[in-house]
Amino acid sequence: MDLGLRGKRAIVTGGTKGIGRAIAETLAAEGADVGICARTEGDIAPALEALRSHGGKAEGSAVDVADGDALQAWVADMASRLGGLDIVVANVSALAIADDEAGWQNGFKTDLMGTVHLVQAALPFLEKSAAGAIVTISSVSGREIDFAAGPYGAFKAAIVHYTQGLAHKLAGQGIRANTVSPGNTYFEGGVWNQIETGNPDFFQQALALNPTGRMGTPQEMANAAVFLASPAASFITGTNLVVDGALTRGVQL
Template identity: 70%
Template sequence: MDLKLQGKKAVVTGGTKGIGLAIVQALVAEGAAVAFCARSKDGVEAAVAGLKAQGATAYGEAVDVSDKAALAGFVENAAKALGGIDIVVANVSALAVGGDEESWKAGFQTDMMGTVRLVDAAMPYLEKSGAASIITISSVSGREIDFAAGPYGAFKAAIIHYTQGLAYQLAGKNIRANSVSPGNTYFEGGVWNQIETGNPDLYKDSLALNPTGRMATPQEIANGAVFLASPAASFITGTNLVIDGALTRGVQF
């Protein structure tokens, strides 16, 4: 299928590893120009160099998305570097699962406000696009109670609600908004790799919950996200796409 992403311009937060990196790579493979950020300067520079070596148009900055001014500056610089913005993908999470007040603050500033501020900063550019699309990365923890109940699950649920509100509010401007809720996703250096080595009992129990007998790969999540972001999904807006290998049991109507 031609996703019609050739020449489109995308901005991704958290684009140097895991799901974010897979989304960046998938966008580039479809012909899109991509700007992305992450907290590690070395990680950003290495990712940009790797993409440019493949002939891609890529721009990156080291940014903490909980810093409003820094995030807004990155979006402006990205729009200048790419010549506009057609797609934004809000992917960063603080992964805050503690019950203390600092975890709640971290989840709010990074997961929730990092998403809202990205969309707000990109909106003037999205309004000029003929194929504008907003993708937010939520989680199955936003639709059921699991070990991540607390700030992580609460803000992931709020992101779904926020995104569906955007879809309704922006439909008249031809700007689509969808969320993706990944199940457990395994990659080297990721949270489940860390749990596998640091808390093997939790890893074993979590793996056993999935009837497929495995966790997702970042590429499997990216495939769904990039399709929703693309003009090929031109009449899909307000959707929360669960990609979890039948891990969750709640019925979506």
């Protein structure tokens, strides 16, 4: 299927590792020009080299999405370098699991307000696009009580609600908004890789919960996100696509 992404202009927060990196590379492979950010400056150059190998334009710089002003400036800079914006992917998470003041503050500033500020900064550019699309990355922890209940789960749930509100608000302007909720996703250097090493018993318990016998990959999450971002999904808006290998048991009605 041709997703219709050639020549589209996309930005992805947290685009140098894991799910964000896979989303950025898949967009680039489909012919989109891509802008990325990450907190660590040294991660940007190698990611851009990989993106540019697909033949399109790739731009990026370091930014902390918890800094609203810096995030707004980054969006404007990426839109200038890419010649506009068609697609915005909000991917960054503080991974705030601890149920303490710091955890709630970090999750709020990074997960929730990082998403809100990104969308607000991008909307003036998306309004000029003929195929404007917003994709937010939530989590199955936002729809089911699990070990991440607390800041992480609460803000992931809030992201789904916020995104579905955007879908209704922006539908008349031709801008779509959807969410992807990944299940446990394994990649080298990721949180589950760290748990596998540091807490192997808990890792095995988590692995046993999935009837497929494995965790997902960043590419499997990226496939869902890129489809929702693409013109191929032109009549899909306001949905939360769960990609978890039947990990969760809640029924979406």
